[in-house]
Amino acid sequence: MGSMIAARDSSSRRKNYTQIILYGILICFLLFIPLFFQSPYVLHLFILTLVYIIAAASMRFIMTSGQIPLAHAAFLGLGAYVSAVLSKHVGLSPWLSLFIAAFVAMGVGIFISFPFARLKAFYYAMVSLFFGVGLLQAIESLGKLTGGLAGITAIPTLFNTASKVPYYYCFLALTLVSLVILYRFEVSRIGWNLKAIDQSYLVSSSVGISEVKYRVLAVAIGCFFVGLAGGMYANYNVTLSPSSFDSSVTLWMIIYVTIGGMNNFSGPIIGTAVLFLIPQYFSGLKQYAPFISAAILFLVIFMFRNGLVCIPGLLMAFYKRKKSTSKSR
Amino acid sequence: MILEINGLTKNFGGLTAVSGIDIKVNDGEVLGLIGPNGAGKSTFFNLITGVIPPTKGKIIFKGKDITGKRPHEIAELGIGRTFQLNPLFPNFTVLQNVISSFQIRPRSNWLDTFFNTPVYRKNEAYILEQSLEILNLVGLYKVKDELAKNQPHGYQKMLGVARALAIKPSLLLLDEPIAGMNPDEIDNTIEAIKRTSQRGVTIILVEHNMKILEICNRVVVINFGQKIVEGSPQEIKENPEVIRAYLGSGHDTKH
Amino acid sequence: MAESTILLIVATIVNALVLSSMYILLALGFTFLFNIMGILNFAHGVIYMIGAYICFYMATVVGINQWLALLISVAVVGLFGIFMERFIFRPFFGNINSIIVVCIGLITVLVNAVAISQPYNVQVTPAFVQGILKVGIVSLSWQRIVFFLIGVSLLILVLLFINKTKQGLQMRAVAQDLEGAILQGINVHFVSALACVIACALAATAGSLMGSYLSLTPYMGNDIMIKVLEILVLGGIGSINGVLFAGLIVGTLDAVLPIWLSGTATQAIMMLIIIVILLFKPQGLFGKEVRA
Numbered sequence: 081m082g083s084m085i086a087a088r089d090s091s092s093r094r095k096n097y098t099q100i101i102l103y104g105i106l107i108c109f110l111l112f113i114p115l116f117f118q119s120p121y122v123l124h125l126f127i128l129t130l131v132y133i134i135a136a137a138s139m140r141f142i143m144t145s146g147q148i149p150l151a152h153a154a155f156l157g158l159g160a161y162v163s164a165v166l167s168k169h170v171g172l173s174p175w176l177s178l179f180i181a182a183f184v185a186m187g188v189g190i191f192i193s194f195p196f197a198r199l200k201a202f203y204y205a206m207v208s209l210f211f212g213v214g215l216l217q218a219i220e221s222l223g224k225l226t227g228g229l230a231g232i233t234a235i236p237t238l239f240n241t242a243s244k245v246p247y248y249y250c251f252l253a254l255t256l257v258s259l260v261i262l263y264r265f266e267v268s269r270i271g272w273n274l275k276a277i278d279q280s281y282l283v284s285s286s287v288g289i290s291e292v293k294y295r296v297l298a299v300a301i302g303c304f305f306v307g308l309a310g311g312m313y314a315n316y317n318v319t320l321s322p323s324s325f326d327s328s329v330t331l332w333m334i335i336y337v338t339i340g341g342m343n344n345f346s347g348p349i350i351g352t353a354v355l356f357l358i359p360q361y362f363s364g365l366k367q368y369a370p371f372i373s374a375a376i377l378f379l380v381i382f383m384f385r386n387g388l389v390c391i392p393g394l395l396m397a398f399y400k401r402k403k404s405t406s407k408s409r
Numbered sequence: 410m411i412l413e414i415n416g417l418t419k420n421f422g423g424l425t426a427v428s429g430i431d432i433k434v435n436d437g438e439v440l441g442l443i444g445p446n447g448a449g450k451s452t453f454f455n456l457i458t459g460v461i462p463p464t465k466g467k468i469i470f471k472g473k474d475i476t477g478k479r480p481h482e483i484a485e486l487g488i489g490r491t492f493q494l495n496p497l498f499p500n501f502t503v504l505q506n507v508i509s510s511f512q513i514r515p516r517s518n519w520l521d522t523f524f525n526t527p528v529y530r531k532n533e534a535y536i537l538e539q540s541l542e543i544l545n546l547v548g549l550y551k552v553k554d555e556l557a558k559n560q561p562h563g564y565q566k567m568l569g570v571a572r573a574l575a576i577k578p579s580l581l582l583l584d585e586p587i588a589g590m591n592p593d594e595i596d597n598t599i600e601a602i603k604r605t606s607q608r609g610v611t612i613i614l615v616e617h618n619m620k621i622l623e624i625c626n627r628v629v630v631i632n633f634g635q636k637i638v639e640g641s642p643q644e645i646k647e648n649p650e651v652i653r654a655y656l657g658s659g660h661d662t663k664h
Numbered sequence: 665m666a667e668s669t670i671l672l673i674v675a676t677i678v679n680a681l682v683l684s685s686m687y688i689l690l691a692l693g694f695t696f697l698f699n700i701m702g703i704l705n706f707a708h709g710v711i712y713m714i715g716a717y718i719c720f721y722m723a724t725v726v727g728i729n730q731w732l733a734l735l736i737s738v739a740v741v742g743l744f745g746i747f748m749e750r751f752i753f754r755p756f757f758g759n760i761n762s763i764i765v766v767c768i769g770l771i772t773v774l775v776n777a778v779a780i781s782q783p784y785n786v787q788v789t790p791a792f793v794q795g796i797l798k799v800g801i802v803s804l805s806w807q808r809i810v811f812f813l814i815g816v817s818l819l820i821l822v823l824l825f826i827n828k829t830k831q832g833l834q835m836r837a838v839a840q841d842l843e844g845a846i847l848q849g850i851n852v853h854f855v856s857a858l859a860c861v862i863a864c865a866l867a868a869t870a871g872s873l874m875g876s877y878l879s880l881t882p883y884m885g886n887d888i889m890i891k892v893l894e895i896l897v898l899g900g901i902g903s904i905n906g907v908l909f910a911g912l913i914v915g916t917l918d919a920v921l922p923i924w925l926s927g928t929a930t931q932a933i934m935m936l937i938i939i940v941i942l943l944f945k946p947q948g949l950f951g952k953e954v955r956a
Contacts (some may be wrong), residue, residue, distance in 0.1 A: 148760070164844075198946045202704070206897040207942055210935035217697050217932045261870075268522045269533075272509050281499040285480035286458060286490050287576050288512040338761040370776045377769035381762055382755070 097247025110252060114245045123244040129356050130251040131313045134258050136336040138305035138347035141262050142335065144271065145298040146278030148205040150330050151212030155303050156255050157219060157325030159185045159310025164235040164320055165225050178311035187302050188215075193299040197292045200281075212327055220322045231321030238315045247316055254312065258305050263345055265301060274298050339380050341387025350388050411436045411580055411611050412457075417466035419434070419452055419634075426452040427634045429466070439612045441642070442645065445654060449634040450492060454582050458490050459483045470580070476601065483515050489578030492587045496569030499558035503549055506557050506568055507540040508574035535614070540575065541568040547571045547601050563594035570601065583614040587621060599624055614659035622646070667801055676919050682808050682877065684915025685815025690888060691895040691907045693863030699902050700859040703753045704760060706767035708867055708892060709885030710774045715741045716870025716875035716884065719777055720789045721735060730792045733870035734872045738865045745864030749857045769857050771885070779882040789875040793824040811873050818869065822862065823904075831858060839902075890931075891918070900937050900951025909949060 113126060135156050142149045144409050149155075159181040166177035192211060199207055219226050226232055239246045273294050276284040281291045315321055330356075342353020355376060362372045384390055412434040419427040427449045435438055442450055455461045457468055457558045469478045475483055494497045497506050515536070521529040544550045552560060557568060566586060573581055586602065587595045595618075603624055607613055614621065622642040623626055630638045630645060632654045638645060645651055690712060699706045705711075711758055715737050722733030735830050753771065756762040793807040802915040826832040840847040874884075895914050899906025915933070942948065 188839050199942060200946065202901055203897055203942060203946060203948070206893050207939050209893070210939055214932050214935050214939075217928055220928070264523055264525075268525070268529075269509075269517065270519065270522055272505075273512075275500070276498050276509050279500055280495060282460065282480075283492065283496065283498060283572070286461075286484055286492070287510040287572060288481045288484035290479070290481040301936050331764065334761065335765050335768055338765045342761055367776065367780050370772050374769045374772040377765055377772075381769070385762070 107256075114248055117200050119206060121245050123248055125357060125360050127244060127247050127251055127316060128313075130248075130255045131309045131316075132333070132336065132356055133352045134255055134309040134312075135298045135306050136333050136340075136352045137259060137262055137345075138302040138309070138346075139333050140337045141266065141305075142267070142298050142302035143342065144278060145274040146201070146281075147295060148201075148334070150205050150209035150300070150327065150334075151215065151260050152306055152333055153325045153327065153329035154212035154215040155185050155189065155306045156310040156313070156329070157216055157320075157322065158188060158312035159307030160320050160325070161219050161226055161232070161310075162307070163311035164232050164314040167236045167315060168232070168234065169225060174180055174236050174315040178238075178308065181311035181314075183307035185310065186304040189299045189303030190296055193296045194258055194292070194297065197295045204363065209327060209330070212330060212404070214320050216325060226320075226322075229322065231319060233319045235318050251312060251316070254308070258308065259349070262301070262305065266345055270294075270297065281366065302328065305378065336376065339377065339387055341389035343386060344389040344395060347387050347389050354388060359399055410434065411471060412613075413467075413469040414457075414468070415455060415467045415619055417453070417468065418454055418464045419449075419461065420464045426633055427456065427463075430631070430634070430636050432629060432636070434611060434613060437606075437609055437611055438626040439606050439614070439624055440466065441622055441628040442613060442615045442631060443617070443619075443622070443628060443645075444631035446617075448631045450631060452586060452634075454490060454615065454633070455585055457483075457582065472476070477508060484576055487577070489573035489576045489580070490582040491566070491569035491573050491584055491586065493588070497557045497572065498567055501557055501570055502554050502565075503557055503560065504540060504544065504553040507543055507571050507575050510572040511536040511540065512576065514542040514577050542657060543571050543574050546574070546604060548597055563590045563598075566590065567594075567598060567601070570598075570605075574605065578610060580611045580613070585615055585617070587616065587618055595620065619646070669711070670924070671802060674804070676923065678804055678808050680916040680919035681812045682815070682915075683918050684912045685812055685819065686870045686874055686877075687888075687891050687895055687918075688907060688911035689815060689818060689866045689916050690732055691892045691899075692727055692819070692904065693866040694896060695902060695904060695907050696835075696859045696863045697753075700835055700897075701749075701753055701856050702757060703791075704763055705753070706764060706861070706889065707770040707774075707940070708863070709887075709889030710771045711741060711744070711864050711885075712867040712871035712874075712888055713746070713778065713880075713882065713885035714774060715864075715871030716880050717782070717871075718791070718868070719872035720787060720880055721876050723789055730876075734792075735867065737872050738868045741868035742861045742865040745862075746857050747858040748864070749853075749860035753860070754853070757954070775882050775885070780883065782880075784821070787880045789872070789880065792876055807876070811877060814869070814873065818866065819908075822866070831855070835859060836944075860871060894934060894938055897942060897948055900948025903950040906948055906950030912917075 114123060117123060117126070135152065139152045141148060142152070162184045163174070163177040163181035166172045166180055167174045170177075171178070196204060196207060196211075238250065244361055252389050273284070273289050274297075276289060277291055277294055310325075336351040336355055337348045338351070339355055340349065341347030355373065358376060359369055359373045362369050365372070380388060384394070410435055411459050412432075414430060414432045417427055417430045418425070432440075440458065442453070444450055444544065452461070456463050457477075457585065459482070462477050466476070470486060470488065472485075473486070475486065478486075498509065501509060515532040517529045517532045520526075521532075532534060541553070542549065544553055547566055547570055549564060549571060560568065566589075570583065570586065574585075583602070587598050590598065599621065602612065602614070606624075614625070616622075622645065625642055628640065628642050628645045629636055630648075630651050637654060638648050638650055640648070690708060694705060694708050697703045697708075718737040718740055719730070719733045722728055722736050723730045726733075728736075742818045748770075752766055753763075756766060791807050793805075795806045797804045797806055797809065801866065826835060834845070834850045834855050835858070837848065837850060838852055845855075871884075874888075878884075891914060895907060895910040898913065899908075899910030917934055917937070918930070921933060925933065945951075
């Protein structure tokens with residue numbers, strides 16, 4: 081909220097400019113990626129990373145309200161299947177079905193979060209886990225539409241071309257817009273109210289914050305974006321199968337958020353980029369590749385308790401300390 | 410009359426925490442609520458603010474029945490409260506605690522909030538100004554940029570009061586406002602409560618410490634979930650039944 | 665009543681009892697860790713899987729007696745429990761997100777290690793007890809009865825341990841009030857390590873037995889973990905009575921529902937039942953009601 085920003089100390093203004101410059105450089109770099117990497121496989125990985133960044137960022141948005149949505153991967157699947165079925169069987173344009181999928185995911189999210197708002201912490205996490213498993217099984221059991229366990233194939237794509245470059249730019253734009261919207265929510269009073277509920281629902285309700293309203297709002301916004309990500313995935317990837325959305329995917333999304341840094345908006349973005357791309361580099365190791373992921377997990381969680389985003393801060397502190405000790409000599 | 414409570418009762422399973430309490434609160438007065446530990450005072454507050462629904466009885470605030478309303482609806486009607494334990498948002502700064510407690514007056518709609526429109530910015534600027542004024546009133550201005558969880562106990566309690574004031578209440582419920590404070594902090598708090606009362610806010614406070622009775626207009630004594638006596642602070646101090654309640658069932662060492 | 669119906673009923677009851685007792689052993693260990701360290705050990709299913717594979721390896725590859733193999737498995741996994749407490753759980757006391765990350769790391773390593781070293785997907789530990797008990801028309805394998813008896817006697821032992829011994833009392837003290845326990849001079853790290861050893865040993869026992877009762881796969885821990893979580897939320901997390909009661913319910917449903925339904929439908933129905941119950945009792949059946 082505006083006054084919240086004003087309430088911070090004066091050094092934040094200078095930091096803001098550095099941040100803007102850094103983000104500018106990053107976005108320029110992202111724009112040139114298709115020129116650096118000609119290989120379609122590498123571009124494919126970047127496109128998938130963008131999809132998972134939306135999913136992880138929307139998950140973190142829900143988590144700021146103190147709810148751990150363990151059905152999130154199932155909602156990704158819901159978006160993907162809705163968009164796939166609408167564009168393949170109903171014959172809608174993939175561009176339209178993509179957004180309908182987002183709204184369907186949001187609707188289902190709102191529908192379940194009213195009753196689930198009674199549940200706190202661990203109970204919410206577990207019930208949403210069970211709901212996610214059930215949702216995926218429901219999708220699986222609609223065999224005629226979704227192809228059951230084998231999955232759905234030949235989904236209409238967004239672009240009529242074999243090249244991956246248009247997908248990359250389109251998804252980059254969608255990701256940036258989604259992130260900007262999520263960021264606006266986070267820094268506005270709505271985001272602060274979510275954090276307030278997380279810290280104490282008793283105190284926040286005593287000043288007039290409706291716990292149910294804000295918890296439902298968080299889930300609605302988060303599910304909208306994860307549904308959008310699912311639709312993007314479906315209409316890019318051409319095939320879908322339920323195993324891409326099971327509960328282990330949710331757990332990996334939590335890992336993206338936590339390893340990146342739960343307390344920072346850029347946490348899930350960094351976490352997804354690092355944890356999704358680096359293990360792919362080692363995919364030549366075949367069955368030994370999961371050990372690389374596990375090694376990264378252990379390394380980060382033991383060395384950087386608050387996630388990868390705290391590394392620049394730690395480096396700065398180290399640099400300052402070094403400077404002050406060399407001065408004192 | 411601002412608040413009228415008729416036959417308020419709460420059962421937890423077989424245990425009756427509050428049974429048939431009738432209390433009338435006049436506009437602008439400071440009402441003290443005392444009683445031994447476990448007498449049902451905190452439950453009484455939780456019932457008024459809708460944290461737990463009553464088993465029986467009616468709560469009428471400004472002529473409107475508010476029984477069974479949700480806590481945030483009751484806050485909107487203008488009943489502020491503090492908590493005995495964990496009265497704040499630990500990971501916000503002191504100032505952020507107060508700012509995020511301004512939810513009702515003024516309130517921006519979500520479109521204004523999302524697009525950061527001039528309306529929203531004007532509201533937030535007003536909120537910042539008001540928050541600083543409240544922090545001045547309770548004497549926390551000097552620590553406004555520090556994290557709430559790092560503050561000493563007395564400051565945290567004062568911050569609880571500041572937060573409750575942010576909803577601009579016409580009725581303020583203070584749950585043990587001076588418990589665990591040192592003498593300096595007690596004087597400050599009593600001063601702040603007096604100033605708040607002079608602004609026309611009706612106050613109900615729960616306390617063990619007899620010192621606070623001095624600022625009360627009227628005192629109600631509760632034991633075993635029932636009202637036993639009601640009267641002026643002087644009468645209460647001399648009442649044999651009160652002395653028995655305190656000395657008989659677990660003499661409280663704090664007073 | 666037809667003979668086949670009676671056979672079905674008896675077999676189902678025994679199956680329900682065996683499954684329940686094994687689930688309860690696991691859920692009890694999980695509850696210990698939660699109560700004493702505030703840790704949700706999502707790797708508990710993998711510990712169970714490791715226990716099963718050690719027993720299998722000892723009994724078939726090394727070729728020693730199954731019961732000895734069971735004891736070795738329990739000892740090895742128990743020691744691993746001490747390691748886990750010291751290096752994996754203690755640094756992340758009470759931080760649920762980090763615990764999830766660490767547990768996923770552990771699961772990834774252990775499951776993939778087993779999957780690589782055991783290329784055959786499904787294996788079975790040889791039976792612990794041979795023979796069949798015949799009572800009238802009903803015939804039951806002794807193994808089932810023995811497993812159930814082992815489960816129940818272990819449960820009684822653990823409950824006696826918590827309620828009657830000094831260490832058990834210390835555990836309950838730590839669970840109720842950590843700071844108070846420290847002030848009373850209780851060695852919290854020792855108590856935590858003990859809880860971890862007990863939890864892991866129980867998981868290893870259940871795993872070793874189930875390896876013979878059902879079968880072994882590297883992914884057997886995932887399914888059982890879902891069962892444990894179901895029991896926990898149903899019973900109310902942290903409540904031992906809740907674990908006993910909910911374990912019986914989940915085990916029974918797990919034995920009864922597959923008679924009419926497919927495997928996935930059984931899972932879906934169980935989860936639906938649990939979600940509905942939790943919507944009416946948000947703290948589980950035996951959970952403490954938050955009194956604000």
